[in-house]
Amino acid sequence: MVSLVEELQKDALNHDIKITELLQKSLVVATKLKLDDLATWVRQELDGYGEDEVPKYRELHGAVQVFNPYRGYQPLEFQNLDHAKGFSKMHFNTPIGELEHDLINAQKSGSDAFQVSFSPAVEKMLMDAISYRLQPSLHMNASQFQGVLDAVRKIILEWSLKLEEDGITGEGMSFSSEEKSKAQSVTYNIKNYIEGNIQDSQIQIEATNSSQSKTIEFDAGKLADLIKALRGTIDVIGVDEKGKQELNSEIGTLEAQISSPNPKNTIIGESLSSIKRILEAASGNLVASGLLNQMGALFGV
Numbered sequence: 001m002v003s004l005v006e007e008l009q010k011d012a013l014n015h016d017i018k019i020t021e022l023l024q025k026s027l028v029v030a031t032k033l034k035l036d037d038l039a040t041w042v043r044q045e046l047d048g049y050g051e052d053e054v055p056k057y058r059e060l061h062g063a064v065q066v067f068n069p070y071r072g073y074q075p076l077e078f079q080n081l082d083h084a085k086g087f088s089k090m091h092f093n094t095p096i097g098e099l100e101h102d103l104i105n106a107q108k109s110g111s112d113a114f115q116v117s118f119s120p121a122v123e124k125m126l127m128d129a130i131s132y133r134l135q136p137s138l139h140m141n142a143s144q145f146q147g148v149l150d151a152v153r154k155i156i157l158e159w160s161l162k163l164e165e166d167g168i169t170g171e172g173m174s175f176s177s178e179e180k181s182k183a184q185s186v187t188y189n190i191k192n193y194i195e196g197n198i199q200d201s202q203i204q205i206e207a208t209n210s211s212q213s214k215t216i217e218f219d220a221g222k223l224a225d226l227i228k229a230l231r232g233t234i235d236v237i238g239v240d241e242k243g244k245q246e247l248n249s250e251i252g253t254l255e256a257q258i259s260s261p262n263p264k265n266t267i268i269g270e271s272l273s274s275i276k277r278i279l280e281a282a283s284g285n286l287v288a289s290g291l292l293n294q295m296g297a298l299f300g301v
Contacts, residue, residue, distance in 0.1 A: 003169035004029055005160050012157035019149050020046065020097045026156050032175055033168070033183040040160065041190045045152060049093035055194045057151035058092045062116070062140030069266045076126070076136055088124065090138055091117060096152060102144045112142040132273045155194060215281065220258045223268070227254055229291060230275070238285035243278050250274045 002010070008025055011017045028038040044052065056106050064076040064087050078084035092099065106112065116138045118126065126136045163169070168179045175183075230251055234244055250271045257263040257271075276295060282288035 003171055004175075005163050005169045008160045008165070009157060012137065012153055012160065013049075019100050019152055022153065022156055026159075028173070029160075029170070032170075033163075033180055035183060037190050044173075047095045048095040052071065052093070054091045054093050056149075057148055057194070059089055060092060060140055060144045060148075061089045062138040062144075064088055064126075064136055065139050066136045067133035067268070068132075068134055073139070076130070080098060083287075087122075089139070090118075092148070096148065099145050100144055103142055103149070106142045106145075112144065114140050114142060116140065117182075128213075131277055133269060155190075220263075223254055223258050225256075226291075227251055229294065233287050233291065235290065237288040238282035239277065239278060239288075243281060247275065247278050 004025075008022075008029060011022050011025060023046050026047070027039060027042045029035075030042055043211060049058075064078075064084075065073045066076050068074050078087070102114070106114065117123070118136060118138065124138060127133045130136070163183070166182060168175065168183050170176075170179065230247065239247065253271045254268065257268050272295065276292065279288045279292050279295075
């Protein structure tokens with residue numbers, strides 16, 4: 001009869017066995033041998049890490065991109081190298097079953113690309129720093145998710161090999177009293193099998209391959225008031241002819257949207273951002289400053 005530990009090794013080497021199944025069998029072994037640290041790690045992989053620190057292999061890297069409704073996804077450029085590095089990585093705390101499920105679906109569809117949403121707080125931080133307030137997301141390759149699964153499989157294999165090396169193999173679904181005692185006398189620290197831990201985690205997310213949408217409703221009356229103010233002051237706000245032409249174009253866009261039976265909030269937001277940029281170029285002009293304050297108070301831009 002194949003022992004439980006030998007069966008665990010066999011399953012760890014068989015890539016047709018799902019990681020969730022492998023972890024469930026590992027939980028049986030760890031619990032029967034009263035290896036609390038290992039059992040805790042298995043449960044965290046199965047249930048998710050929540051607010052707890054995640055292992056190094058769950059730190060994934062990608063490229064930050066923003067969605068432009070006119071041009072699609074475009075790279076987000078950072079002036080600060082540290083910021084670029086910080087926002088290009090995510091510490092995944094989700095149950096491994098979700099990662100495995102998303103990866104399987106991606107493989108079935110023939111896609112190797114993942115688009116991952118930032119947490120609401122991080123998304124707001126990035127959008128506040130972007131002049132045009134385009135929604136950011138992290139884009140990464142499916143091979144990184146495969147790397148998480150491979151890391152867990154390797155940890156289970158090494159741990160089960162160490163058990164066998166120490167003479168702890170079990171018989172059927174049971175372990176002898178001697179094996180249980182031996183397991184308690186040997187330190188099986190999960191950190192011995194994990195290459196480092198994450199410190200000072202900046203980003204925690206709870207979903208992969210997801211997309212979040214942020215809808216901003218614009219009041220037509222407030223937009224009409226802003227348009228009237230812009231029309232009445234366009235010659236005295238201190239911008240050059242090119243700026244006036246661009247401003248007139250954006251005002252026309254706003255007028256078209258508020259008169260439309262189905263106004264597009266994304267287009268309105270883009271126009272407001274463009275108007276803000278034009279007014280900011282007229283720094284020192286009191287009228288432009290007043291309009292900027294009005295826009296901030298009415299629309300938060």
